[in-house]
Amino acid sequence: MESLSGMALAVALATLGLWTMVARRNVLWKLLGLNVASGGSILFLVALSHRSGARPAIVGLGPGPAVDPLPQALVLTAIVIHFATLALALALLIVLTERRHTQDVKKLEEEG
């Protein structure tokens, strides 16, 4: 049950983020939307690995079933990648804002 609600939350987050990316004209908002959406995808993978009553996947935590460790390992990589993407995008946006004095997609796209 917890796994299902985790997944529902993940899908809701992704929808919210992607909707922000479509609806907002400011590039900074679009970046935030992307970050929320990718956070949703990470939560989705974590929720997948959950089994009810399971322990964290750490060796030596005692008997009983443990959660699936593979999605959690994948998530670590994905978090690093999302961090790098966000950092790079913000750096580009800073330079672009200094040059063009706007963050509005419509204005950035004129004379692109």
Add this chain to the structure above:
Amino acid sequence: MNAALAGICGYLGLGVLGLVLGQGKILALLALIGGVTSLALWAPGFPEGLVGGLPFGIAVAGDLWALGIWGLALPLHLAVIVQGWRKDGLYHSLITVLIGTCLAGGISRDLFNLYVVLELSSLLSVILVAKEGRSAALWAALRYLLLAGVGMTLYLFGLGLVYGRTGSLAITVLSQMDFPHPSLRIGVGFLLAGTAVKAGVFLLGLWLPPAHGQAPTEISALLSGAVVKLGIVTLARIAEAFPVEPVLIFLGIVTGFGGIVYAIFERDLKIFLGHSTVSQLGYMLIGLGLGSWKAALFYTVAHGIFKGLLFLSAGMAVEAKGKRDIPDLKGGLPWPVVLGLALGTWAIVGLPPLAGFAGKQALSFQSPSWAKAAVIGLSLGTAVSFAKLLLLLKPKKGGTLGGFPFLAGGVVALGMWGFFLFPELLQLNPWLEAFSVVLFGYAVYRFALTKPVTIPRLKTDWAIFSILACTFILSLAVLFI
């Protein structure tokens, strides 16, 4: 397997070392030598193995696709090193890491590993596009990052759905499983959509031609030559794991004709080449969908080489004249540029005996008649769109060679090799067909397309929206095949 891994580690390690120490140029050459040695060591291929061992190792194999990608990326790297010999070490190091990423993508047979490779290639491409710092290039790079980010988020959701249902991410394991469950099918639709964004499939990847066009000369050649092919490889792997052939054929036809419409009416030389890349992806997707792997792979490699050549020549033309529109570039280009454009055009319209001929004809040998008709239609459109480059073919003396000889040699050699791979090419029919299609295409350009037409560019908001809409349609399509 160890030889291939050593080659990739050499590439990534020397590239990163170059970023830290400087001296990128020498380290790039070292990496290239290491890569060629490694390819020579594993050359005919190696069986699938797990990097890191059981139970969570990453599956890699040296199959035909790996061979093709390595055979494409290494010559492109050589040409780009020579072309950009004057550039600084940082530039060479970044390119080395990017090529290493492509090599890793070639041998990878694991969905998550392919995700990492795709993301890494976007990050590096974005840095390389933006590096020269023109405002237009910065905006193209930021757009690239945003839209690729949307695609990769969708990919992660697809990956989660597939893993949740099957418990595996290895292509070989997935290919042996049944394909009945709806959530698995929706997941595969998401995977396809996410990869299609990176590969530049029509409507999902319409943002890609501007990015390719705004990049510096050598980087455009790499983006169109190697990075887009990484998306194609991933699509090929997905097609291997799940029976999605009808969807790929549909995507191929839409991409081919959609790309051609944009290519015919585009005036900016480099963006035109970017749109033409999108249209040529159509051939590869149709080939994948029809199950003629060999032809699709051959065209993937051939297109990488001659589109690299076209982009290098076009970039040199734009640098020489300081203008970008095709009519403004008319006349008086240096002879290596003209020869490169001529060879590239000759190859891409599919005239014998160069590389494009073998690739395009091989696709229609064993295919049903409707697929043959689609391929001929695409060839006709390619000929129409490239007819406008004939204006540029008036050389003058002088000019530097750059990376031109390697890629030109590659186009000719690959064309010759095509005759060995596909002996059917030596009959009269394919030759007649190729020449008549090109002549007809030129006639259409000369007599039917006299007025310039402007086609609206896809704005960023609409691009994101179209990615989401196409994802929905793709998932539905995979659900009901």
